[in-house]
Amino acid sequence: MKILVVGGAGYIGSHMIKRFQNTDHQIDVLDNLSTGFKENSQNYKLHICDLSNKEQVHKILKENKYEMVMHFASSINVGESYDHPMKYYENNVINTLNLLECMIDLKILNFIFSSTAAVYGEPESIPIKEAQNLSPINPYGKTKSVVENILSDYDKSYGLKYISLRYFNACGAHIDGTIGERHNPETHLIPLILQTASGRRNNFKIYGDDYKTKDGTCVRDYIHVMDIAEAHLLSLEKLIQTQSSDIYNIGNEQGYSVREIIDMVEEITQTKIPYKISEKRKGDPAVLIADNSKITEKLNWRAKYSDLNTIINTAWEWEKKLSNF
Numbered sequence: 541m542k543i544l545v546v547g548g549a550g551y552i553g554s555h556m557i558k559r560f561q562n563t564d565h566q567i568d569v570l571d572n573l574s575t576g577f578k579e580n581s582q583n584y585k586l587h588i589c590d591l592s593n594k595e596q597v598h599k600i601l602k603e604n605k606y607e608m609v610m611h612f613a614s615s616i617n618v619g620e621s622y623d624h625p626m627k628y629y630e631n632n633v634i635n636t637l638n639l640l641e642c643m644i645d646l647k648i649l650n651f652i653f654s655s656t657a658a659v660y661g662e663p664e665s666i667p668i669k670e671a672q673n674l675s676p677i678n679p680y681g682k683t684k685s686v687v688e689n690i691l692s693d694y695d696k697s698y699g700l701k702y703i704s705l706r707y708f709n710a711c712g713a714h715i716d717g718t719i720g721e722r723h724n725p726e727t728h729l730i731p732l733i734l735q736t737a738s739g740r741r742n743n744f745k746i747y748g749d750d751y752k753t754k755d756g757t758c759v760r761d762y763i764h765v766m767d768i769a770e771a772h773l774l775s776l777e778k779l780i781q782t783q784s785s786d787i788y789n790i791g792n793e794q795g796y797s798v799r800e801i802i803d804m805v806e807e808i809t810q811t812k813i814p815y816k817i818s819e820k821r822k823g824d825p826a827v828l829i830a831d832n833s834k835i836t837e838k839l840n841w842r843a844k845y846s847d848l849n850t851i852i853n854t855a856w857e858w859e860k861k862l863s864n865f
């Protein structure tokens with residue numbers, strides 16, 4: 541199949557296009573390089589284009605006759621989404637609408653969407669099943685939930701077939717050490733702690749230690765980026781086969797607190813991490829842990845790299861490379 545990977549120069553997108561190597565699919569990348577890196581897509585045709593430029597998007601889709609689009613390009617920081625909700629609605633909703641409009645006009649009706657566990661808000665119960673009510677508590681989660689509703693309506697009215705994948709906490713780096721997480725500024729837990737271990741940062745702040753959790757710090761379900769890429773490949777194969785839209789959690793059903801992550805980093809890096817307790821961050825649910833039975837049963841997906849040891853080890857190898865440690 542001829543597939544366009546939108547956001548393929550970014551963190552998860554770059555692991556995705558690497559996963560496509562040695563498959564029968566033909567892959568091109570579209571990215572505005574606002575947060576992605578050209579070298580991540582060096583083995584592929586790269587269209588440098590912003591989704592706000594609907595005419596250019598339409599032209600690219602038309603000329604290249606793509607049959608499927610995977611959409612990884614969005615703004616992803618919960619904290620920033622409070623400060624700049626406009627950026628989030630524009631980039632995550634309006635730009636996605638532009639892409640979908642072009643696709644539907646050209647009858648490209650297969651779509652894989654990067655959604656998030658943030659659509660659940662404060663979960664009704666743990667582990668979280670896909671069927672739980674969506675009540676996102678931050679603008680970021682709301683933008684993704686809006687798009688999920690749009691996809692459902694576009695399926696009914698225009699026959700758009702999609703799979704929406706709700707990622708829990710994406711992390712880790714490729715086991716071959718060539719690609720990994722590189723955000724600027726970095727806001728995610730594991731890279732920040734590792735930057736403290738390598739000396740790129742002086743200390744680390746824990747956002748709140750009086751949550752109702754095992755040690756007072758937030759608990760998250762950390763899922764290795766290569767397992768996320770595998771879930772996308774299985775999803776697209778299922779979509780081609782069944783032509784039926786669906787939604788899946790991608791998580792590992794394991795919850796680790798912020799303190800547990802620090803402990804594991806200290807053990808693996810043999811470094812003491814200096815940290816302070818600071819204010820809670822707005823929009824942080826106490827606990828997010830996936831129920832992944834749907835994706836394991838329906839797509840036969842299994843997490844292979846998401847034990848905490850592999851996550852931290854691969855991320856540490858990558859951090860050492862970035863920091864010349």
Ligand code: UFG
Nearest residue numbers: 616618656657658708709727728729745746747758824828
């Ligand atoms: N945290 C700290 N200190 C920091 C950074 C993070 O204590 O300096 C804590 C956060 O409060 C949170 C946990 O570490 O409890 C994880 O925070 P991240 O910023 O790494 O990730 P989030 O859980 O906020 O969000 C991530 C993705 C979202 C996705 C969500 C789904 O960024 O896109 O996981 O669970 F929606």
